[in-house]
Amino acid sequence: MADGAGWRTAVVPVLVGAAAALAAVTVLLRASAWPSALAVRWVFERGARRTSAVLAPLVPDGVTARLGEVVDGAPGIPAAHVDVVHPTALADGERLPTVVWVHGGAWVSGSTRDVVEYARILAARGFTVVTVGYAVAPAHRYPVPVHQVSAALRHVVTHAERYHVDPARLAVAGDSAGAQIAAQVAALVTDPSYARRVGVEPPLPPDGLRGAVLLCGAYDVARIGGSGLRGWFLRTVLWSYSGTRDFATDPVVALASVRDHVTARFPPAFVSAGNADPLLPHSRDLVDRLREHGVPVDALFFADDHEPALGHEYQFRLDTAAGREALERVVAFLGTHLASRAV
Template sequence: MTAGEGRGGKVRRWALRVALALGVLGVGTWAAFQLSPWPSVLLIRWVFDRGAAEASEALRKHLPAGVTERAALRYDATDPDALLDVYYPPNVQGGHERLTTVVWVHGGGFVSGRRQDVAHYLKILAARGFVVANVDYSIAPGATWPTPTRQVNAALSYLQAHADALNIDADRIVLAGDSAGAQIAAELANAITSPDHARRIGITPALAPRQLAGTLLFCGPYDAGLVQWDSPFAGFMRTVLWSYMGRKDFLDDPRLDAFSVARHVTPAFPPAFISAGNADPLEPHSHAMAAALQKQGVRVDALFFPKDHAPPLPHEYQFNLDSEAGRQAMERSVAFLQGLREGGAVPSATVERSDGQGQ
């Protein structure tokens, strides 16, 4: 064997070793993704965190002057994740005025997200004349269903107990949320107004039904049966529901029926504003939720868009206040909340064209 051939043999041996190592790594990686939701969850968190940071930064230029806040209030002394912020319109904090209070639950697919993600948006909303509470909760896989709903219920108990100090009208509470947070808000609203659903999910509501004035629900997943398991979106939903339900075989979990809140709404559900973008994979859930509520005789104001709306409106479109649709969603939300505050009528469900004309 020549010296050159010896070097070639070494190279081939090293190449073989690298190939074997990569093969083992590939098998190990595949096994990791099959045995636990964590690898996929970490990827989702990385993507979602980047998107949330970009959306928040884009809202910075819209921040109004004069909004004040009380930050990092602990709503459950036994829970390290139980923090909330409260935002106020100018010249309200510390005074005698008691305002309709929007309790907002952030999104993140149940596996990511934090209250800071939506802070800018909620300060903009608060400036329109409302107290807004921004609630943190524990995320999956570390916390499974219905832990976040129980935590938000604990937040309601805290807000009610400190209503005077926080300028809250405890008889004008609106549960609100985006994406996963919309499901949590809707689930808790149904538990507050339906004793059967409260028992179904194991919650003793912190509010009486009369205290819950309405709901604002953006882009939520309200019925697991509406997921298209052969779609490109299916892999994400498998990871999310595996994480949140705590079982890889979540489709066989009888609790998934209770999670699917659109199946269980009652006539006592409060008036609802519901919206989603026309390019949102979860848009069918919002249509189904609106239809289920209307069937029960609940007053619904629904903001949907034609399938050919351009530009296409993605999941969480409402956070883009540089777009006409995002601004429209904000104005419709404010009008809905003002109607609740003033005791006015809430419109029946409508579908809005991109030019704002009803369809």
């Protein structure tokens, strides 16, 4: 009896403390997106570092990078920054077709360093590539990144000569969350009425974009959901980015569902996603919507049984045939739509 009483005396307070801690964590997880968002950020940052390490040896010589250029935005919007990458051997004043690339990271993580190696590889093909670093959630919410990417486009045009940018041959691009942001910017540039509803001033005239490269993006907020770990992840990042747990029915957040807001003026688009990407239906649906409006689309999809299975952000795996194919298709698309100045 004494031993039993002693056991209870020692263990019961520990169990009570553990239960209280678990209850506190549960309340915190329900009250704030921060804990889960930080977990997602940690996982994504590890993956981004691995991807960069794989791409680094593939970067050719003869590419110059100007890193960390500050972009001032609208009042109340944090300053963004851009990295500018272009071939080294350029004449004074030479201007190249330009791609403004928005990095991924589920809206809660990521920076330009995650895509700088891919940008160098793309720039070596004869482009100026400008990658945009925007503020991530939960600290900064929608539509802050849309404002920042719009400001970056305006900044790139303002500094076109210094950056070797041809403002008459501009395309936007993005991967994952960055593809959603890039697509939304393309939609608001080409539809001023939509821009007014989003509350973002278009940085370019409606014909200012010649193309959009959209890889593995999410273009329909209402479709985002699911159960298990995947459902937890998707709810976490949308709650973080939108600022509301009821993001699927929020009318402000609904404006971020690009597939509902494209028009016939949307720029020609290259759209791709892997056969095992959970967001593949978003890309297929966006392609259908764009084609319904008569927008020229080059789509790269794969058979359902493609092996190896191509997951999210497959295009950065340049050690695979599919990743190399995606790069060649992107270069060909940009070559076609940015080949000459608009008349």
